[in-house]
């Protein structure tokens with residue numbers, strides 16, 4: 589009998605795990621909460637320049653190739669399936685549905701870190717493209733100093749929008765090329781400036797910023813928060829990783845520190861996880877009976 593592996597997340601890491609599972613004669617199935625494959629590749633608009641063998645490939649082209657490869661390998665993919673956690677032999681989905689599983693590769697990627705100051709919960713997570721598409725985008729504050737923050741600020745300032753970058757560090761952390769672009773863009777940069785609170789004001793926002801011993805208030809139309817990415821793991825998944833380490837393997841961006849998050853590490857992680865699984869004896873859990881919608885392993889948990 590072939591061994592099964594349930595793969596959570598249809599981004600590059602999950603896809604690589606599925607390809608390697610097939611190659612090593614296991615039965616993979618991918619569960620993706622969204623409606624398409626590719627994960628963050630769906631947000632990449634510029635050509636990818638650093639994927640060995642494919643210089644300049646477009647992200648949508650790469651997604652297409654990966655999808656064709658999975659099709660050829662007959663890997664089942666179940667969309668609209670958010671896996672909630674793993675517990676004593678069952679992979680759980682929303683509404684109490686679950687499937688029996690003895691091996692899960694978890695590849696959920698990352699999500700934006702939220703600003704933890706009073707009023708920040710009221711600030712919506714906006715994309716720069718949406719802001720640029722607005723009729724009259726007004727002065728905008730970009731909070732953060734890494735690549736994502738600086739790239740966002742460049743795009744706004746280059747379109748003539750008054751842009752203020754607020755960064756708590758002594759200097760920006762973005763790569764030199766982005767910093768040069770920012771310097772030429774006309775954006776204003778505040779370093780050693782810590783946001784203390786955000787409040788709605790006259791249809792826009794007032795941002796309270798601590799600069800040393802002084803507190804300064806800046807009024808803007810929009811706030812863009814880009815203060816880093818964190819693993820997209822709920823408390824329940826974190827608990828599963830602690831208690832079920834023999835059955836759940838975390839891979840891809842969610843397992844890497846910020847400096848190493850990339851397509852090549854995601855692809856490599858998929859391979860390492862599956863080879864690790866293959867080299868282990870499969871541990872079988874005793875079935876439990878508290879799942880309301882239990883279905884066959886490797887099937888769509890919406891089906892009964």
Ligand SMILES: Cc1cc2nc3c(=O)[nH]c(=O)nc-3n(C[C@H](O)[C@H](O)[C@H](O)COP(=O)(O)OP(=O)(O)OC[C@H]3O[C@@H](n4cnc5c(N)ncnc54)[C@H](O)[C@@H]3O)c2cc1C
Nearest residue numbers: 597599600601621627628670671696697840841850851854
């Ligand atoms: C704008 C941008 C540009 C980039 N440019 C490059 C580049 O040029 N070169 C490079 O190497 N890298 C680049 N990257 C990074 C690269 O895209 C990521 O490193 C890679 O996508 C990580 O793959 P992943 O599978 O770990 O995570 P992701 O791509 O984030 O995929 C995770 C998937 O898991 C799904 N998911 C999450 N939780 C669940 C759940 N509980 N149940 C079911 N499904 C779930 C998500 O919907 C998503 O589809 C870029 C990223 C961005 C955003």
